[in-house]
Amino acid sequence: MSDMTETPKSAAMQKLPLIIILCVAVVGAFTLRDYLSFDALRDNREALIAFRDANYLMTALAFIAVYVVIVAFSLPGAAIATLTGGFLFATFPGVLFNITGATLGATAIFLAARTGFGAKLGAKIEASEGPVKKIKDGIDENQWSMLFLIRLVPAVPFFIANLIPAFLEVPLRRFVISTFVGIIPGSLVYTSVGAGLSEVFDRGETPNLGIIFEPHILFPILGLCALAAMPIAIKAITGKKGL
Known part of the structure; x- marks a missing residue:
């Protein structure tokens, strides 16, 4: 018969991956900033x-691996990594490499958070009553829409967008799909900026990382946000649950 009680040792082991990620993130924030920079x-x-x-395939695989590490450990330089993907591999397949690395790294954080805290926290919320449970139920009814929204809205930090689903018991498959698809617009914008870095370097300038907030870029993304939010709005208006 298996022991149904969780020992302190097993609980600590479950939290270990997330603790390692947080420790590396703190150290990396102070030690790697100069190495993962535009300069x-x-x-x-x-x-x-x-x-x-000289080594195209090796470079592509190494780039994706480095991108995974940057995202998984929340190291500084994710935006620079995305620009580098465009600079080295053009808009395509650079955007594909960027999205793949970001999705794999995000999945690592998601699994670490869910294993360490998310599953237990989600179970407690599910068994509780009150406003927090109602909020979770509302999110559960519109998971696809909510997942796409937190990926599409530029103001939501990528790290936070990885943690929230882990705490709300989002299925792994749904998380991976929504992450891969949801980050395509932003990744495409920054990868295309990276593809033009040679001209920027030649002029002695720096790339405009705020381009995503310019109207001709921001408005289409906000349109996608509105599209993702439409099922939520329809349910709120009609009071009916989705099929």
């Missing part, structure tokens, strides 16, 4: 291009 990319661009030309 570092500019200063090493010729070496990177030469290595890519």
